[in-house]
Amino acid sequence: MKFGFKFEKILGLKEKLEDNKKNEMAIISNSIRDLESEISKMEEMKRERYDMLEEILMSGASITDIKKLSYSIECSDVSIERLQQKLSSLRESFNYKKTEYLEVMKERKSFEKLKEKHIDEFKHIIKLKEEKALDQINTFRIRGTS
Template sequence: MSYKFRLQKVLDVKEKAEDNKKNEVYIVNKELLKANEQLQELKLELTQKGIEREEKNKEGISIIEIVQLNKYIDYLCSLIKNKEIEICELNKKLEIKKEEYIESRKERKSYENLKDKDYARYMIKEAKEEEKIIDEIVSFSSRKL
């Protein structure tokens, strides 16, 4: 008789749920990294436009160009603020996904512990049955002699 865990299907579902949560953490983390890269690019462009504005002010620039450059710099600032808000939300989302992953991992481990204990009981039972059979063989052999 081979061992079969009676809750194996539940354990399989828990393992699949854990994998799904792990993938969700990976996806949100990837989104967060991308958002951080975009933020750095925006900040770099803002710095470059600030330097460009200073240089053009020294050279002499028309009012229209100053207004356009200032509007673009304001636009970059608003993009940066929006990106920072997005990053904050992604950080919160990542923490939630991590907690969900940890919880699903705990559930899977509890079922694995049940499986281990059940298997240990099964092995003890098998050993006792084997011992019983050996005792019967020995007692049968001693009766024949």
Template sequence: MAYRFKFEKILNLKEQEKEEAQNYYQESISKFELVAEKLYDLLKKKENLEIFQSNKLVSGFPIHEIRHYQQFISNIEKTIEYYQELVIQARNRMNWYEQKLSEMSVEVKKYEKMKEKDFCQFKDSMRLSEEKFLDELTVMQFMNRGN
């Protein structure tokens, strides 16, 4: 008699859901990294531009160029604010998917533990029925020797 777990289909479904959650989590990580890198690049660009502007101010700089760089820095700051919001959203999404993945992992572990216990009970019942069969066989052999 072969072992068959009565909740095997549910376990398979939960494992598929866990895999799906894992994929969504990995995707959210990559999106977070992409947005965070873009934000880092913008911050670095702004820092370099401010350093360049301060060096130019020391050596002399026409007013129209100062206005031009100030406008450019202002635009970069607006873009930075936008990307900061995107980073926050991506981080929240990533954390949410991480939580879902954790929940799915717990669900799968529960069913795996149930399967493990059920299999132990199956082995015990098989062992008991085998012992019972052997006892009956022994009794029959003993009775046949006596006759």
């Protein structure tokens, strides 16, 4: 007698879906790390420009140079803000994917528990059949020796 789990295909699909969600989370997580690194670099550039601005203000630079550097700092602020919004969006997306992943994982575990239950029931049925067969053999032996 061979065991067959009637929901095996569904369990397989849940496992594949879980792997897909995990991969999607990894991709978003890598994007988040890359974006955080980019923001950090932009903030460092902005600090360097502030330092340059302080230096040229102390040295008595021209208004044009001061305006250029101030404009560059403002552009950095805009870029950083845009990147932070993108980062926020990615984090929301990651949280959504994480929720989806946890739900799929929960569903997969439910099917695995159901499969384990079916396996236990199958083993129990096999054991009962074996016991019945042994009883029949013993009955034939007793009849044969009488």
